[in-house]
Amino acid sequence: MRSLLGRFSHLGLRWRLVGWVAALSLLCLAIAFVAVYRGTGTQVRHEIDGEIAGDASEFTHSLIQSDPRSSAQAATDAARYVRGQPFSGSSTLLFAVIPGAGTSTNVPELFGDQPPDDGETVAEQRQENRQAARLLRIGEGYSTLALPDVGDLRLFKRTVRLAGLGKHSGVVVGVGEPLVAVVRAQRGVARAFILAGALALLGALLGAWLIGTRMSRPLRRMAAVAARVDAGDLAPRIHDEGRAGETRVLADAFNHMLDRLTEAFAAQRAFAADASHELRTPLTVIRGQIEVLATQRHPPEEEVRRVESLVQAEIARISRLVDDLLLLAKAEQPQFLRTEAIEVPTFVRELWRTTTMLADRRFELQGVAEGTLTADPDRLAQALRNLLANAIQHTAEDTGLVLLRVRPAPVGRIRFVVADDGPGIPPDQRRRVFDRFHRTDSARDRASGGTGLGLAIVDAIAIAHGGRVSVSESPFGGAQVELELPHFSAGGQTHRTPASVSSAADL
Ligand SMILES: Nc1ncnc2c1ncn2[C@@H]1O[C@H](COP(=O)(O)OP(=O)(O)OP(=O)(O)O)[C@@H](O)[C@H]1O
Ligand SMILES: [Mg+2]
Structure with a gap:
């Protein structure tokens, strides 16, 4: 049976x-x-x-x-x-x-x-x-x-x-x-039943076969499309599956999935191309410099030093790029985060101390929310450092304003706001700056040193925490990036640090 x-x-x-x-x-x-x-x-x-x-x-x-x-x-x-x-x-x-x-x-x-x-x-x-x-x-x-x-x-x-x-x-x-x-x-009843029953059964079977054929037609078409997709052709789509009903919904979902797959494959191809390009550039520099050195029988001491420091810088660039790529690859895995309870004021002040040592700017730490945040401290520090590094990079030495504000947000969330008075990010670029390797036109020159992965990493860290990140214009005319994370429990009054610059407007 x-x-x-x-x-x-x-x-x-x-x-x-x-x-x-x-x-x-x-x-x-x-x-x-x-x-x-x-x-x-x-x-x-x-x-x-x-x-x-x-x-x-x-x-x-x-x-x-x-x-x-x-x-x-x-x-x-x-x-x-x-x-x-x-x-x-x-x-x-x-x-x-x-x-x-x-x-x-x-x-x-x-x-x-x-x-x-x-x-x-x-x-x-x-x-x-x-x-x-x-x-x-x-x-x-x-x-x-x-x-x-x-x-x-x-x-x-x-x-x-x-x-x-x-x-x-x-x-x-x-x-x-x-x-x-x-x-x-x-006996009459039995005879009538056998005759009528046989006819009814035949009709029902024929009807079921026709309905089954009609109902399974879109599925068969989808199977054919799926087979073509499986063979590597992402172009076919399912059309004409009626205006409503489950098959229409399924066909739409299927088409949508194929669109997403096509986009994902294209993004992956672009990502691989960008990554190889970014890796190839420093490798070309290294090879060029070594070749220059190799043509000289007895290169002067200072020439060797110059090539050495150049090669060191390019190797550092490659290894940072590889680290960033590895981090982005890991961000999609469940064990990416090691969360723990973070005392927000202590954490922020320590991060602020180490960051402000890196450059000469008008650094301003505004309100710091008192409380505990459950998050991965290393990843959070990395995200904030990326944001502050961007702000430092796009502001004028000595006079440029780099500001950090940490404030509680509704329903157990916390918001880290990094603002500056630099050139800002044009509105049409504000979503795309989170794409991997994306740099705005003004930042395309290699001299700035950026690879366009910093904000993609911030985005990945925000998503892994169940939070989000967005870009807007700061009150000072520059860029303002807001990183919002969940799992914050407020534990006191908002703390105002003595480092606050009173002239800066509240965000
Ligand atoms: N504070 C800012 N002001 C103006 N433009 C910014 C700011 N932050 C980011 N951008 C723009 O967004 C682009 C992407 O930033 P992202 O941090 O992802 O890359 P990067 O800084 O160029 O390189 P990386 O951070 O990987 O070294 C930058 O190239 C820059 O054009
Ligand atoms: Mg950056």
């Missing part, structure tokens, strides 16, 4: 639908057949019961009306009545058992011992006679008997007291009718 079901589940949608419809139709037909078959039998039997009860009443009435004075006269009256109602096929068996005068009936062969019929043995006939004798023995009311040569017979018996025969002797009146009508009606 299980292997049959297993084989069935491997069939296509169409054939499975046809199979289920066939099974359900057969089940419904079988239930309906049993109900109608039995109902018909019960109804016809009720009708027969009504008829034989009516015939018994008539028979009784005629006996009472003839008012016999003796048993013999009663027998004569009964015989006259029953002779007028011959028993054949579906018509009625009538009998009256009159005390002292025997049985008057329209089927005498059912009463008393009969000789064997043609082809019957004596034993068989004796058996039949015994069964017939049950007609007389059986109690009053309705009963069903199997009788020889008649089949199933429905019988109704009652006792009637005739005034002329004395108070104590009753005449037993019996009326019977063969149940062939029930069998015939039930």
Whole structure:
């Protein structure tokens, strides 16, 4: 059974639908057949019961009306009545058992011992006679008997007291009718059911097959498209799958997924090209310098020093680039973060101290939210250092303003805001600066040293923490980057550091 079901589940949608419809139709037909078959039998039997009860009443009435004075006269009256109602096929068996005068009936062969019929043995006939004798023995009311040569017979018996025969002797009146009508009606029902059922089943199967074909068509088309995609062709899309419904939704989702895949592959290709380009540039410089050195038989000491420091700088650039690429690759893995509870003021002040040592700017640390943040301290420090490095890089030496503000945000979040008074980021670039290797036109020269991965790393760190990062214009005309992270629980008043520059406007 299980292997049959297993084989069935491997069939296509169409054939499975046809199979289920066939099974359900057969089940419904079988239930309906049993109900109608039995109902018909019960109804016809009720009708027969009504008829034989009516015939018994008539028979009784005629006996009472003839008012016999003796048993013999009663027998004569009964015989006259029953002779007028011959028993054949579906018509009625009538009998009256009159005390002292025997049985008057329209089927005498059912009463008393009969000789064997043609082809019957004596034993068989004796058996039949015994069964017939049950007609007389059986109690009053309705009963069903199997009788020889008649089949199933429905019988109704009652006792009637005739005034002329004395108070104590009753005449037993019996009326019977063969149940062939029930069998015939039930056979008719069975025949009609087989014919109608077969036609209905055929119709249902055909309908199921057509519906299955129609329903599975988009899926087959999708499978064909998926096969082409699997073979490396990302161009095909699924069209014309109706205006609504699940298949439309599925087709849209499928097309959307292919669009995303195409974009992802293109981005991956661009990323690989950018990465190789960024790696190739310092390698070219290193090779060029070494070649220059190699052409000289005895290069001067200072020339060797110059090449050495240049090569060192390019190697440092390569290794920073490789570290950044590795970090971005790791950012998509679950074990990227090692979170712990961070005391925000201590953390921010330490970070601020080390950053402000790196350059000469007007550094300003505004409000620092008191509280604890659950985050990875190394990654958070890296993200903030990237933002501060950008601000330092794009502001004027000594006079440029670099500002950090840390404030609580609604529903357990914290916002780190880094602002400067540099040239800012044009609005149309504000989303793209988070793309890997993206640099604005003004920052494209290699002298600035950037590879365009800093903000992509900040974005990856924000997303890994369940937060977000965005760029806008600072109140000082420069860039303002906001890094918002969840899992902050405030633990006191906002702290104002003595390092704050009072002239800077509040953000
Ligand atoms: N504070 C800022 N002011 C103006 N432009 C900025 C600022 N921060 C970022 N940008 C622009 O966004 C681009 C992307 O910044 P990102 O930090 O990702 O790369 P990068 O600084 O060029 O290189 P990296 O950070 O990898 O050394 C920069 O090249 C620059 O054009
Ligand atoms: Mg940067």
